[in-house]
């Protein structure tokens with residue numbers, strides 16, 4: 416099973432490099448492509464222009480249909496091996512709910528979002544008394 420990770424190559428938009436030099440986001444993507452290409456891995460690395468996480472560069476996200484979306488911020492090219500490791504686990508999982516405690520330690524604090532997939536393609540019905548807390552299990556280390 417393959418994984419798929421989206422990497423923003425316009426980070427850091429608030430502190431762009433001198434003309435002709437790569438952005439930190441591009442350096443991260445290139446580091447990942449080099450590692451994955453070298454080992455002929457199964458993770459697809461998709462470069463994108465902005466993931467709307469600009470104030471906390473660099474950004475990347477794991478996303479596949481029917482799975483949790485996991486967003487990362489504050490990344491550097493040094494995080495490339497750890498991101499690929501998590502992307503492989505994400506790709507192999509049924510729902511993308513990769514336990515945080517299995518992430519490489521340096522990556523745990525860089526998880527910026529964990530968004531559950533829609534339930535059967537639709538949001539659950541709103542009860543008569545209005546919206547309520549929808550108890551999605553929190554990862555260890557998250558929540559109250």
Ligand code: FES
Pocket residue numbers: 423424425426427428440464465466467468469472473474
């Ligand atoms: S420029 Fe990278 S998230 Fe916006």
